[in-house]
Amino acid sequence: MEKKLGVAFGLKCFFFPNNNHWFKRILLVFAFIFFDYFITLISCQFTYEEANLYARGFMEILGVPLGLTLFVFMANLPIYMTLSLDSHIIRFPPRIAVFIEVLVDIMFAWFVAGSHFSGGTSWLWYAPEWIGQSFGTLLYLIMAFLIIKPHKLQYGT
Numbered sequence: 001m002e003k004k005l006g007v008a009f010g011l012k013c014f015f016f017p018n019n020n021h022w023f024k025r026i027l028l029v030f031a032f033i034f035f036d037y038f039i040t041l042i043s044c045q046f047t048y049e050e051a052n053l054y055a056r057g058f059m060e061i062l063g064v065p066l067g068l069t070l071f072v073f074m075a076n077l078p079i080y081m082t083l084s085l086d087s088h089i090i091r092f093p094p095r096i097a098v099f100i101e102v103l104v105d106i107m108f109a110w111f112v113a114g115s116h117f118s119g120g121t122s123w124l125w126y127a128p129e130w131i132g133q134s135f136g137t138l139l140y141l142i143m144a145f146l147i148i149k150p151h152k153l154q155y156g157t
Helices: 011-015 020-043 053-062 064-089 094-121 129-148
Strands: none
Touching: 020 064, 020 094, 020 129, 053 064, 094 129
């Protein structure tokens, strides 16, 4: 199987990205997740203030700091592991890779960065959720095109 795919599967594939290009993408995604985490940790005094029912459940059982930390870790570990595993597996031809990576960044921008940005700013900014999510998505995409540059071929690094 390793010879066909050119990848040796092991635990390191789940925890260590293949190259700096994917590591930058992981850091950018998690910057938005940690923004939401830290703003919530600072702003949430009582469990009923948390809008996410799953996070609230963890916080009610374990207390605000520990419950929120455990929830964020468990909820986002699969995102990290998926991106890290993808960095080892996905080998598209360069022209297709550019298109796919832009598509991946758009999806992460809306579903991860946008929603976490909206969640984090909801403590500070009273705006409709779709505005916060749209602004977070735009911010993520700007940063992705400046830092990650999915539109440039970078498969040697």
